[in-house]
Amino acid sequence: MIIFGYPGIGKSTLAGSKEVKIHDVIDLESSFFTEHEGGKDPYWYRLYAKVAEDLSRQGMTVFVSTHEKVINALKKSPEKKILVFPGSYLKSYWVKKLDDRRLQTGKFKDKRAYLRAKEHYEGDVTELLRVAREEDGFKMYLIENMNYDLKDILMDIWEKYEE
Secondary structure: OEEEEOOOOOHHHHHOOOOOOOOOEEEOOOHHHHEEOOEEOOOHHHHHHHHHHHHHHOOOEEEEOOOHHHHHHHOOOOOOEEEEEEOHHHHHHHHHHHHHHHHHHOOHHHHHHHHHHHHHHHHHHHHHHHHHHHOOOEEEEEEOOOOOOHHHHHHHHHHHHOO
């Protein structure tokens, strides 16, 4: 199963948690694929998508980014694909959450996530909604409030979408 998770939903935290041992869960961090010595590879998403698909075929639940190129690269994958993202009405809370994380970690990837959400939150959420509604093979799990637990969401997804 491939779960496309919006920045800040808790992919890395949950994947690293000892609480989730029912299934193998991995957060496939996209920055490892986009950045290398020679600069940014314009086709990074191809390898990223292939690795995600291969891990899913091995029975892992794979968290991936919601980059448009990644979604497009995995559209035809036969793997189960779930989009997990916050509702548009959570923008101010979500941007603050990402800003707080950026300030706490100082990581470049967290700064990028914050700046992306600050400038493109509504468009990103609208596009994810469109993909979930119009593209074959995608399911959606909408985060409706800030008091969610990603572990509970994941358990619900497994219950609904695993055979």
